[in-house]
Amino acid sequence: MAGWGWLHEYEVSAFGPTQTSYHSESFLRCAQRSDATVSENWRIRSVEIQGRKTAYRVVGGESGHPLVLLHAFGSNSGTWTRIATDLADAGFRVIAIDLPGHGRSDWLERYSLASMEDALRLALDQLGLHQFDLIGHSLGGHLALRIAARFPNRVGRLVVEAAPVPPRNEAEVETMAREGPQPSLWRSIRLLGFKRLIRIVLLRQFDLRASSPILSELKNPMPDWWLGLDKISSQCLVVASPNDGLISSRAKHLTARLRNAQLKLLGTGHHLHTNYREAFLEVLIPFLRPSCRGEAYLPERKTDG
Template sequence: MSAPVLTVAPAGVEIAYRRTRSGTSPSADPVLFIHGMGGDGRTWDAAARTVRSAGRDVLTVDLRGHGRSARASSYRFVDIAQDVIGVCDHLGLRRVDIVGHSLGALTATLMAQRRPGLARRLVLEEMPMPLRAGDPAPQVPAHRPRPAELWHALGAMVRSPRGLVAFDRGLTEPAMTQFRAPNPGWWAALPALRGVPVLFLRGTRPGSMVDPALLAEMARALPGMDVCGVPCGHSIHRDRKARFDAAVMPFLGAPVEPPDGGKVGRSVRQD
């Protein structure tokens, strides 16, 4: 049975969320899923079922300007992150595993930077890398979607058309402006994540939005980060769900080493 859609306005903007309890592991930290730009929380339905079947509670949100959440006068990324922190605070969640795609992945890192201790683990799927001072604006090459990608995208739109219909297109310009502007503050705060195990999923085919050079810089800043390449474009959880589950589920289930126990050594691999 699908969980009801509830709302809360932690910063004056109404944010929609769904919380589904598995009932089998009440002491386990919930898994928070955060969608990318232009989507909504329903993009995670299949992944959420897998996580619930493993005994974990699930929380999904619609970011401001998306899905059933309200539109806003500000679409600063830090405000988006604070919205989701506010949802966690409203629910009394002191620690969560966070799985984010694209803008949702960037939101996850901002949450971990702004609220130390909230993120137990981070799964970052196809996060557009913030720029450093002096980096050129990113150029995303034109990409003709493969037939399988079109099929998965069409299926997702049929199952949940609200994500496309409700999206505030006024968000696009401020979001792209922020993606194209240097963000030295994000890089300066990145070492705060060294105590948090991180799994970074990147597509290895055209359509990926991850800059390999900047990803390498992030991996140098977070020596324990696990980077997993998947033969896919930008939406791994949608187009390569079996690969997504194979990488993410063991990662979420693994025990967490204490922050003072040394580096969380994880291999860098390409599947």
């Protein structure tokens, strides 16, 4: 088993009995756009809340429907760079936030999943984001579920990519231990890459102190988190690859618990939105379409015959 590969990225597969292609000519042009277009507007901004800075990036027109992106543990908002313009051209105003202790956001005195959730909530309020769609990758996916449970009337469509799903009780802790390796600091360093870890730590773009408390929480029972899932009213898309260890095997349990959720399996590994960008967009944009304000780059569904 590959275990908890949640410091890397994912792939995407098909859902349901048929596989429908969404490749239109305009959509492919959008997906093949150069990164230079993104860099023109995709700059770091920040808001200061209670003396602490939260960094974020924005791309897309002011009239676009807000779409918030949350990155993985040890990553930053730059992970969304290539996909950001695709989503902006599909009619969204994309806001990618650096989690506390990541990227250009300030570090916390103490880390926990609750403190990270609170920091995100304050940032969303400060940015005036009262109604938005939400995408989270890995740890960002776990936090996205927390936000959707806490503010069910604020989150429209919810996309959870390769998110760690904690155990409900001690019995599940034992089951998960048999299925694959559990979260640990050493495993996280190995998956992130030692050279990359050294670089981001030296640049102060990742607070290594976050590792131990966050990893410990995710491998221990979270009965209250599971109960909170019942409060989520959003339409939810759970995306995972079939070979991401515990991430893959736990995705079906998460999907079954959510009221309005579907599971899409695609690609391989943990970084789907980057390594399988076009396939990810094929699944993502039709799911988000009801919220979309612009039609210029939306893929057209092919019909039989």
